[in-house]
Amino acid sequence: MYKNFTQTKAFSGLRRCAQRPYDLTRKGALFEDDRLQKFVCRSPLVNLHYGTQRIDHHVLQGLSDMSRELELVEQFKALRRGAVANRIEGVESENRQVLHTACRDLFSALPCHPEATASAAGQLDKLASFLEKLDSGVIVNHRQQRFTSLVHIGIGGSDLGPRAVYEGLKCYGKEGRTVRFIANVDPDDAVAVLSQVDLSTTLVNIVSKSGTTLETLTNEEIVRAALKKAGLNPADHCIAVTGEGSRMDNSGDYLETFHMYEYIGGRYSTCSMVGAASLGFFLGMEQLKQFLEGAALLDEMAEEERLEQNIPLLMALIGVWNHNFLGCRSLAVLPYSQAMHRFPAHLQQCDMESNGKSLQRNGQPVASTTGPIVWGEPGTNGQHAFYQLLHQGTEIVPVEFIGFRRSQSGLDQTVENTTSQEKLLANLFAQMVALAAGKESDNPNRVFPGNRPSSLLLAQRLTPKTMGALLALYEAKIIFQGFVWNINSFDQEGVQLGKALATRFIAEISKRESDPDSLENYFLKQL
């Protein structure tokens, strides 16, 4: 039923274009046809500047034709309306809908999937009422004190997205409230976090869709033991976010339980209760809703048919251009904002777990390489670290820059006639030009080959709404790329073997004896 991009009519034309991609190093190349002005997609929350990519109007037309042939926007629309998009034909697969977008489809009179949105709204109402009881002092600790701190326990999708958003919005928190995260089964992770909090005024939010995640259950046990040791009743401190009917869905053990649903994958779950519960505690309902609204606006944009008006689709197709036509196998996401320091780690998960696949949705091997290696650190820090390779290395790494016109705090200082925020952005723009244009030199060690493509997502300020928009933008981008490669971006069978083997190893350790000829034995002897 679905095609991959190599089966489209547009493919061969794009391949021809890729033999001589636009040369950004040619004198005047960045100014030609006002490309920097024209290759911009504007939207109320964020603009995409892509004039420093190795594309021209032919390539854009080819990508647009490919998009239409593959019905990318139609597929996205169908997904939001409840299509069983998590599926591989002809083999056993999860066969689920993909409805994370429903969690934020709260701002339109006609939500795309009314039932899923109603469930999400119901959970949000439950959260609002719970938070109201915290605010008004109806829910307090056994000494009648307010809860000021929250420990969020989850891993993977139940950790990286919520943590990236929390870090990004740390300066928007309600007075006196903090959130800390425990994810790793490494006991030192829990020890370090527990040493930082006063448990008596701490809520513990345990997040596991299945209710069976090894790390999360183990850390829950550790924190419950610490609560008991401190003379506290865990059921007065713990809340849960889990699937309906999971073994964690047990009201006796928790002060409150929130639900997430099977049709929301972990790495896409930040806007569900997985992120919303802890973020709501920290930001309050009003700002949480702004965050969701920003995400909803980008979901709307992703339904725009015209490529040049659809930022996630543009980024997806430019990504495919760089990856499959120009041969760049990794992608750096470089936010010029210290608050965004965990956003690349979230994207690393969302992208690599979604699209690090080798099987098409029709059960056949993929026709090309798929998901890139995604990595990144904030600028300007990275400039003093790995940018050497970006400029002069033998690998060409496309870059997605993220920038904000204004700082979050607004506090700044003018040193030598410019503010730090101005210096930050000047550096960002300088990097885009340097990567694209390069520089000649008589000294071969000072030659910059240039033609290293980048884009810039530029927003006004990192607010809850902008953060929601960036989150949803990348989710949609990743989903569009999955459609292009014709893979199922919503399962993760690739993590099962390691999990199964770990279970076997743990069972061996727990027996304290192991088959002398086994792999386990070899490794356990190292302990």
Add this chain to the structure above:
Amino acid sequence: MYKNFTQTKAFSGLRRCAQRPYDLTRKGALFEDDRLQKFVCRSPLVNLHYGTQRIDHHVLQGLSDMSRELELVEQFKALRRGAVANRIEGVESENRQVLHTACRDLFSALPCHPEATASAAGQLDKLASFLEKLDSGVIVNHRQQRFTSLVHIGIGGSDLGPRAVYEGLKCYGKEGRTVRFIANVDPDDAVAVLSQVDLSTTLVNIVSKSGTTLETLTNEEIVRAALKKAGLNPADHCIAVTGEGSRMDNSGDYLETFHMYEYIGGRYSTCSMVGAASLGFFLGMEQLKQFLEGAALLDEMAEEERLEQNIPLLMALIGVWNHNFLGCRSLAVLPYSQAMHRFPAHLQQCDMESNGKSLQRNGQPVASTTGPIVWGEPGTNGQHAFYQLLHQGTEIVPVEFIGFRRSQSGLDQTVENTTSQEKLLANLFAQMVALAAGKESDNPNRVFPGNRPSSLLLAQRLTPKTMGALLALYEAKIIFQGFVWNINSFDQEGVQLGKALATRFIAEISKRESDPDSLENYFLKQL
């Protein structure tokens, strides 16, 4: 004078081996010839397990021959003894010695470069005396209170290494002492850190070799202004680490000044005063010396001629095998230790800034691809994030795992008959086996192709000494790889163009007017 690896006699044999590399997925392949037992390099501080690499004795012999032909160990010995290794023949280059190893060559009666080690020892003595004055209350704030907190201001090499080590050794700090870091020119970075400290009991350590780093000078100004605003005298709170004679080397402005030397590159400077001053404040001199001693032990090991006894050399050559012979262009470093969470970011800098190069030391273009893209996050977290791609993606990513037999705190809890530390290691071992051996299945979506190579660095516990060893191990590994590719791993000309353009952009902004036809103007209009 120097060759690259493609010019060695061993090269063609290795190329032949690479056409049919060892098949880890064959039944019994992991047990054959006791490879898991034999492919281990043991040392007092850390062992390297490399039986899950796609190598056999032929490949090892070829790599060993290559190493001898290229005189890798001789080159490393020469470097420690003061060779001008930061150099490119026939063109203008830095022409400097590379003597970071001298900073820790303090434990032998005959240091390799006595003069550089004497300088380093002198700085350490100065530090010891400064710290003693802090401990004994000779240096206090204007209210006679002790300094308990330190803000470290630096970027790149003056940030990532010290920060990674601090995070790794956080649980070893002197009672009540904390260190925080400001790096980014993003004003929100300084605002966030300053909101967390009581400036009156805070030392500020400004670290810049040149004394001219834009970000660091700007952040110094911001922190000095904050100190003044709090009614404090900056000269009573600020210390500096800088090159002798730099514009920061001005005793009137600082409580104390420590020196670093031209022959120590930023990314290799963690063991110099760049890291030692802040780490010494936090850990105390005794533990700082253990850290240095661990590093010194690994420098010694890197001089071992026998490949199978030299961990950094083994890792370097196995890395070249995976990168240049098997075609894997990136490298994941995955520590199974939450405390090591910033170590991959440090390595990303150390490796990619050193070896992301396109020019040989003889001024000719490189003969092969050079430095890989290095990235990573702690396990088990990553298992729930990007491991899908590692197992089933279309890119093969070699992995360097790092593990510790015991947790740092020793605090742990038995849940279902195993401790968290046991679960952590069971997961690590399971991943090595899963990546190597793979798994067949009737369901094509559950097929694991295997043959994905990994190594394991296994140490007893993450202590100051182990941390020093791991740091030096990777430094030596990176340097060996530079020798193999015949590149200069010690300059960073690739960061200059971006810096120069940023200076131009900042100048334009500061004039508040710009040439309407300029690139600057285009970008500045976005602000």
